[in-house]
Amino acid sequence: MTTLAPFQIHRVLSVAEASERLEELGDEAVIYSGGTELLLLMKLGFASYEHLVDIKPIEPLARLEVRDGQLVIGGTVSHRTVERSEAVARGWPDLVEMERRVANVRVRGTGSLGGNLAFADPHSDPATFLLAAGASVELGRGEQRRSMSIEQFVLGPYETALQAGELLCAIRVPPLGPGAAMAHLRFAFHERPAATVSAWLAVTEGRLRDARLAVGSVGVTPVLVPGVADALAGTDPAAIDGTLLASIGEAAARAAEPVSDSNGGDDYKAALVRILVGRAIVEAAARAVHRSMNAKEVGA
Numbered sequence: 001m002t003t004l005a006p007f008q009i010h011r012v013l014s015v016a017e018a019s020e021r022l023e024e025l026g027d028e029a030v031i032y033s034g035g036t037e038l039l040l041l042m043k044l045g046f047a048s049y050e051h052l053v054d055i056k057p058i059e060p061l062a063r064l065e066v067r068d069g070q071l072v073i074g075g076t077v078s079h080r081t082v083e084r085s086e087a088v089a090r091g092w093p094d095l096v097e098m099e100r101r102v103a104n105v106r107v108r109g110t111g112s113l114g115g116n117l118a119f120a121d122p123h124s125d126p127a128t129f130l131l132a133a134g135a136s137v138e139l140g141r142g143e144q145r146r147s148m149s150i151e152q153f154v155l156g157p158y159e160t161a162l163q164a165g166e167l168l169c170a171i172r173v174p175p176l177g178p179g180a181a182m183a184h185l186r187f188a189f190h191e192r193p194a195a196t197v198s199a200w201l202a203v204t205e206g207r208l209r210d211a212r213l214a215v216g217s218v219g220v221t222p223v224l225v226p227g228v229a230d231a232l233a234g235t236d237p238a239a240i241d242g243t244l245l246a247s248i249g250e251a252a253a254r255a256a257e258p259v260s261d262s263n264g265g266d267d268y269k270a271a272l273v274r275i276l277v278g279r280a281i282v283e284a285a286a287r288a289v290h291r292s293m294n295a296k297e298v299g300a
Contacts, residue, residue: 128216181287
């Protein structure tokens with residue numbers, strides 16, 4: 001039976017205290033929040049730390065709130081809290097839907113959305129979704145804060161832009177806006193996805209006015225697909241045809257740069273991307289049209 005090697009937990013009450021402790025302990029320490037993936041790696045012998053700096057007691061990192069129209073998710077807020085939030089359901093229903101697909105209830109109840117991003121597992125739903133949503137992260141060390149996009153934050157498999165002594169303090173998700181919607185699709189053999197696609201589309205006066213498309217879990221990092229907004233701009237959502245979807249799907253498969261692993265070869269993953277892209281765009285477009293019509297009725 002595999003067991004964890006001994007380690008010491010250091011509970012801290014502020015970002016400044018966490019940064020100080022991390023810098024003091026050096027490479028023998030790691031941030032501990034939900035620990036769902038960290039403790040598994042340690043148990044399997046893939047990682048070893050003598051000190052875990054527990055940031056769960058830091059009150060500001062546990063906040064989930066709407067501020068200046070943006071959804072602000074503290075770094076230790078669990079997936080389950082996001083999933084069950086009425087405020088999120090009202091303003092970001094597609095985020096709730098994505099969170100319900102993450103792993104299982106036990107993991108969602110313990111693991112945090114911020115921890116998921118900071119761990120940077122290449123086979124993950126949230127990074128792909130948040131990339132398409134235009135989200136950003138707030139990083140902190142001591143009293144200093146800096147912000148960056150998801151694209152800038154996730155650098156590679158299990159690699160992020162976090163510097164020594166720095167914490168992921170919050171995730172900021174912009175408002176969807178009237179007539180905008182998202183669709184997140186995944187293909188998974190078990191709980192970890194082999195391919196993820198998120199589409200964000202906005203409709204005005206019955207025409208697509210803007211779009212973002214992200215692909216993840218097939219390459220080393222989630223990526224935004226270039227040229228999607230131009231390809232769809234001005235299109236009647238009901239007139240999106242197979243030729244246009246195939247073209248965007250092909251561009252997405254190239255941009256994702258699939259790599260072969262235990263989930264399949266690069267050609268197989270590219271085929272998955274093409275299929276999921278078409279379905280995600282159609283689904284997001286239908287939702288955007290529906291919300292655009294509802295916004296008109298409310299404003300009438």
